[in-house]
Amino acid sequence: MEKLLSDEEALVVLQKIMNIFPDAKGELKWDSVFHLLCAVMMSAQTTDKMVNKVTPNFNQKFPDSKSLKNASLSEIESTIKVIGLYRTKAKHLKETATILTDRFNGVVPREKQTLITLPGVGEKTANVVLAEAFQIPAIAVDTHVSRISKLFKIVPAKATPHQIEKRLEEILPQEQWIHAHHALIAFGRYKLPARKKGIDPYSLLS
Template sequence: MATFTEKDLIERLKKHYPQPWIDLKFENPYQLTVATILAAQSTDKKVNQITPIFFKKFPTPQDVAKAHLEEIEEIIKSVNYYKRKAKLIKECCQKVVQEFEGKIPDNMEDILKLPGIGRKTASVILVNAFNIPAIVVDTHVIRVAVSRLKISNGKTPEKIEKDLAKFFSKENWIYISKALVLFGRYICTAKNPKCKECYLVDICPYEKKNL
């Protein structure tokens, strides 16, 4: 398990990402919710090409809820699994309109009631749309937390989330959720991690550093 402190790790991460961001473009919780559903097994770049057209046609969840599936499919057909995603987006927006007065809820329990939203996506929405502490565990975070930095030895996203929630104080969850995703995506990559450029290299226990 990790041999460094939370403070050590965050100080070094902040050299890479003093103000971390999310690559998906959005202006409100509704837009981020749709974008995260579209982003599953697709690239953020591709999603960012589609969403301006989507939100121009469907500015609110109410607009999506009453739209024909074919209209939604036509706009999003360049993403993977677009038929399934169109159905989920429509069902999600219908639920938001029927049960949450047309607003994306701002707590984990209610967000998880929305079709197409799992725990990772719910955490992304809480952190990035509402600035509410949560731990995002995506493929990048799993790689960084388990095989590289060894903060967790969890085999499931749920266990990894619990380990990260213990290691990092709650006041740092928002920062960590954004920074670890970027770090895993751009520095601590799956193939050929950029260890020579990494400010964590001196405390990282990974055995196969790319030096």
């Protein structure tokens, strides 16, 4: 049975990671809450850099939910074609834009339980929108957050994203949730990328 860090030990690790990246922040580029939501939906299983290449043209073509709702699926697909899973993402973007236009007057909801009812919006996407757009404390568990949390034995090797989110929320003060999320991503992206095998993660904390 794997030995996990205690709450106190895990907090020390997380504080060190936050200290390494005191200014960590989201790297997706956005100019409105609606475009942030779209960008996060597009970012699943692709890089923020790839999404940032797509969004200037996407944002110009579809300035609001109504314009995206009224666009043809083929037009949306051709606009985001360079990112992975573009057909599924285009379908979800159009469906979500339709719901936002028809039910919410084009305004992105501020409630997590409402956000996750939108097509293509899971906990991670909802949490990013809450944290980035509204500064509502949330921890979005992406591949970096998951991998680093498991490497340091903060969570079990088979923990689900939801379990990781809840564990990190238990350990950290609420006012640190957003920073911790960004710092864990930065640590995973720049200090310990997945391609670096066999490195003691603790050697990177000093």
